[in-house]
Amino acid sequence: MKSPKESVSLAVIRRLPKYYRYLNDLIGAGVAKISSKELGEAMGLTASQIRQDLNCFGGFGQQGYGYNVLYLREEIEKIMGLRSDLACILIGAGHLGGALASSRNLTGCGFRFVGVFDNNAALVGTTVGNMIVRHTDELSEFCAKEKPQMAVIAVPSGAASKLVQKLTDLGIKGFWNFSGHIEGAPTSAIIEHVHLEDAMMTLSYRMKENREDE
Amino acid sequence: MKSPKESVSLAVIRRLPKYYRYLNDLIGAGVAKISSKELGEAMGLTASQIRQDLNCFGGFGQQGYGYNVLYLREEIEKIMGLRSDLACILIGAGHLGGALASSRNLTGCGFRFVGVFDNNAALVGTTVGNMIVRHTDELSEFCAKEKPQMAVIAVPSGAASKLVQKLTDLGIKGFWNFSGHIEGAPTSAIIEHVHLEDAMMTLSYRMKENREDE
């Protein structure tokens, strides 16, 4: 096994979760080994790309045999840090925040929710995903004590930029942001943006294109 | 203005919503014109890329002047079909479905919700985003009458593949899928996948990488 590459491109990183999900399916189906060729056919990728991708992190296969599914999944799990169990807080207990806090699919993604906050007094005290909603005024105290490392931002878009600044000051390093553009984010902040509207606009485009093709 | 390109790469398409959002911000700020250089600096892209992207669809600028913000937004709106107002149904009235149905940010993305469906009798009859939840048994009848063209899939992952097959048969062409991998999707189906877990795993990786850099 060779040492991992200096810097791995984002294109490769974003394929790792897909490999991981696929390997989980294979394990569920009782498959013990798979070749890059088979995996490629199943996932719609070339065998070559799969081997290139994996070899960014090390040699996980065996010549003449292929890849051990269980072992490969475990390695990808380690690479992505899915066992980290980082403490994460959720800001915004609205519909979307509630959906994220209640989602079972997010367990095993490297974090666990330790608190929910909202600045709407009407929501404070209600239950969201097994947690009692706290007022955002309690954030400083809570972070000093619990030291969460990640935050999910699910607030109306106007409030997001200031919030990320504040949370960075409170020691939070990673953000999963559903609230649009973040203005003047600290360079140390690691932000994963999800723009739901963008996906829908893209779909709108593709449907329009499709109509015109006919 | 030249005629649009034969086929535009997905990389370009996925930047269109970002341009659109940025132009909206500019309009909000009362900006009337902008050069590719200024826009690039603000968005973190090169001026060259912006000009290349826009010229896939036509020449919207003016030499020596730049781009008229209002006009450019309008053109991008047309390109993406954001005024289409396609009838869309939502399948799955759980937390996530509810959040999507209630979201105000999705108006102006080229569609409007016309119905919500769930196979859980306990949810049928409840209100989600101003709509009364119907039972999935009513889908055939509803689609025959209302002829929706799009569906949002927000059901537990096991149920998604069959559902897409069924909805395609009922005339639905575009899918916004939150329910993981779709097995054996009809080739005619246009599917926009959103894997929330993937984003979180990517964040997990980036945070791990960051810790190791120190």
Add this chain to the structure above:
DNA sequence: TAGATTGTTAATCGATTAACAATC
């Protein structure tokens, strides 16, 4: 007209694919 900035062609860069020697 002179200056600015586009539209577009050419050059560069990075990512994907192909090829093949290494080896289980």
Add this chain to the structure above:
DNA sequence: TAGATTGTTAATCGATTAACAATC
């Protein structure tokens, strides 16, 4: 050993960036 399939290097392809003539 022979067959299979990896790890890795080389070739190709596509996307981004640079350059510049066209033109407002």
